[in-house]
Amino acid sequence: MKALYIKAQEDTPEVILDKDKKIFEISERSLPENAISFYEPIINWLQEYKNSPLDETIFKFKLEYFNTASAKQIAKILLELQEIAKVSKVKILWYYHKDDTDMLTSGLRFSKLLNIPFEFIEI
Amino acid sequence: MYLDFVKSLFFLMHEHNLGYIYKGIFTPEVTDTVLYLTEHKLEKQEESIKLKKRVYNILVESLQNVIRHQAKDHKRNPFHDSLFLIQKIENRYVITTGNIIKTENVSKLQSLLDKINELSKEELKEFYLKILSEGEFSEKGGAGLGLLDIARKSGNKLLYKFVPFSQNYSYFYLCIIPILEDSSHCSDYKNDFKFVELIHSILNKEDISIINNGPFNQENLLIFLNSLEGQMIGNVGYKKKVYYIVIEMIQNIIKHGFIPENYDQSAVPGIFLLGQINNKYRILTGNFIENKDLYTLKEKIDKVNNMNSDQLNNYFNDFLFDFANENYKKAGLGLIDIRIKSQHKIDYDILPINENYSFLTLQSLVNID
Numbered sequence: 001m002k003a004l005y006i007k008a009q010e011d012t013p014e015v016i017l018d019k020d021k022k023i024f025e026i027s028e029r030s031l032p033e034n035a036i037s038f039y040e041p042i043i044n045w046l047q048e049y050k051n052s053p054l055d056e057t058i059f060k061f062k063l064e065y066f067n068t069a070s071a072k073q074i075a076k077i078l079l080e081l082q083e084i085a086k087v088s089k090v091k092i093l094w095y096y097h098k099d100d101t102d103m104l105t106s107g108l109r110f111s112k113l114l115n116i117p118f119e120f121i122e123i
Numbered sequence: 124m125y126l127d128f129v130k131s132l133f134f135l136m137h138e139h140n141l142g143y144i145y146k147g148i149f150t151p152e153v154t155d156t157v158l159y160l161t162e163h164k165l166e167k168q169e170e171s172i173k174l175k176k177r178v179y180n181i182l183v184e185s186l187q188n189v190i191r192h193q194a195k196d197h198k199r200n201p202f203h204d205s206l207f208l209i210q211k212i213e214n215r216y217v218i219t220t221g222n223i224i225k226t227e228n229v230s231k232l233q234s235l236l237d238k239i240n241e242l243s244k245e246e247l248k249e250f251y252l253k254i255l256s257e258g259e260f261s262e263k264g265g266a267g268l269g270l271l272d273i274a275r276k277s278g279n280k281l282l283y284k285f286v287p288f289s290q291n292y293s294y295f296y297l298c299i300i301p302i303l304e305d306s307s308h309c310s311d312y313k314n315d316f317k318f319v320e321l322i323h324s325i326l327n328k329e330d331i332s333i334i335n336n337g338p339f340n341q342e343n344l345l346i347f348l349n350s351l352e353g354q355m356i357g358n359v360g361y362k363k364k365v366y367y368i369v370i371e372m373i374q375n376i377i378k379h380g381f382i383p384e385n386y387d388q389s390a391v392p393g394i395f396l397l398g399q400i401n402n403k404y405r406i407l408t409g410n411f412i413e414n415k416d417l418y419t420l421k422e423k424i425d426k427v428n429n430m431n432s433d434q435l436n437n438y439f440n441d442f443l444f445d446f447a448n449e450n451y452k453k454a455g456l457g458l459i460d461i462r463i464k465s466q467h468k469i470d471y472d473i474l475p476i477n478e479n480y481s482f483l484t485l486q487s488l489v490n491i492d
Contacts, residue, residue: 010345031370033341033377036449065363067370068456075443099360102367102464113440 001052004045012038013063017045022054026077027062030070039073046080056089057081062123063095063103071106078114085116092118126472128325129409129484133394136336139318141210144334146326149193149205154186156350157207163346164209177301178216181276185220185299188269192295193222201330202288206296206323217300219319224295229285232295235267236283239274247275277301284316296320330405331398337410338390339380344373347395361491365404367464368487369395371457372408378453380410381480403467404489412483417473420483427459428468435463465489 003018008028016025032038059081066074081090094107104120111118135141143160145153161182165175186207194203206221224232242250251271274281282298298314325331335347351369352362373395380391393410412420430438442455462469470486 011341031374033374065366065370067367067374068460069374071456071460072443072446076446079444097359097363100363101360102364109436109440109443113444 025060029064030066035069035073053084053088058091060093095121098122126484130482133409145207146204147332149190160350181301184273189220189222219298221296223292226293240280282314331396333397335395337393339376339393340390376410381413406487409484411480413480427462
């Protein structure tokens with residue numbers, strides 16, 4: 001499966017979705033004006049990946065900031081991962097800066113609402 | 124109606140083409156920020172390189188001048204804060220700085236300014252070299268030299284005003300209008316500092332330290348966000364909180380603000396203010412809104428204001444996973460998020476402009492510690 005690499009811009013995150021290398025990661029800032037169009041290829045990639053996932057998918061969220069429009073797209077990604085978790089092992093690693101309780105709260109919110117294991121990592 | 128000062132500032136700043144105001148203690152970080160913001164503005168407007176360089180040099184010099192002479196209070200006193208404003212009038216940048224000065228020093232400074240203003244370009248240069256070699260006027264690390272240098276670089280007279288405000292202190296406003304040597308005549312711009320004083324008094328009363336007078340689009344938002352870093356106090360956690368709220372509030376303007384016919388249609392007119400009130404940050408925005416949208420907005424704000432934290436979280440979650448009729452302009456989460464993160468009610472004020480639209484002010488508070 002072809003990997004998806006998106007370089008970070010000032011308002012959009014770096015994205016690495018690479019099945020061969022077993023790297024699934026979104027990092028840096030996400031505050032685009034149009035979050036739907038930015039996240040569309042990512043959702044599409046995951047929908048394809050869903051058909052033949054690895055035995056274990058460890059998905060890292062290392063975001064510094066995200067806006068509410070991105071929150072909704074992250075919810076979409078997590079829903080896809082929840083689907084994948086039905087047929088294989090999925091774990092979310094949610095990174096947050098130790099002073100950024102809002103980032104931790106956002107992660108806790110998702111972990112409560114979804115049925116996938118989350119691990120919270122302070123940086 | 125206590126937020127109506129935002130609308131007054133918005134129109135005052137528009138009338139005088141004022142883009143940015145900073146009021147506070149000036150530090151090298153603040154200087155960097157102001158330079159960064161101005162550089163972006165200059166770049167975008169494609170000024171001649173010569174004028175750009177000149178404006179930039181004068182900015183550096185005048186901001187350093189403020190740092191040298193500003194009040195060095197141990198406890199913050201908003202009335203002693205220094206001031207910086209930049210406006211554009213008929214293709215010229217008008218830079219205004221302000222700082223307090225001991226009233227006993229006013230007459231000395233005034234005669235220096237008057238002397239500088241009388242001198243020709245050549246005489247200025249001579250005077251500059253003379254002071255440089257003799258080392259007078261330098262009790263504060265080059266008082267006279269700084270002003271002389273600004274005068275030389277600006278190619279223009281220095282406009283100034285002293286306003287006494289307490290027994291021992293006066294406020295010193297300095298206005299610099301850089302011109303190019305090949306400009307046919309000196310500026311005929313008159314500045315009685317009346318509107319500067321008016322704006323200054325509102326900033327003091329409301330304890331506002333940063334104003335960005337839009338217009339807003341995503342690009343300007345990013346530039347502005349980068350500039351906020353050096354200008355805030357408090358720990359990293361609270362700064363981040365303010366960031367989150369600033370992003371949502373300005374993106375709210377970008378997505379929902381109304382652009383009246385007589386405004387530039389390429390970005391959304393609006394104003395952003397950051398200040399303090401009772402040991403809290405106050406984050407304010409003002410923008411136009413169509414009257415037909417008012418009811419829904421009021422309803423939503425009142426709703427989130429009256430919810431407890433469990434209700435707010437449930438309400439947020441409902442929107443978070445609602446993908447029906449997805450529209451990039453309406454995530455629906457912004458106001459709920461602001462309310463949750465700030466842990467304070469969202470204050471609002473709606474002032475009618477005409478039958479089609481109104482001016483909306485929102486205020487969000489964040490505890491500083």
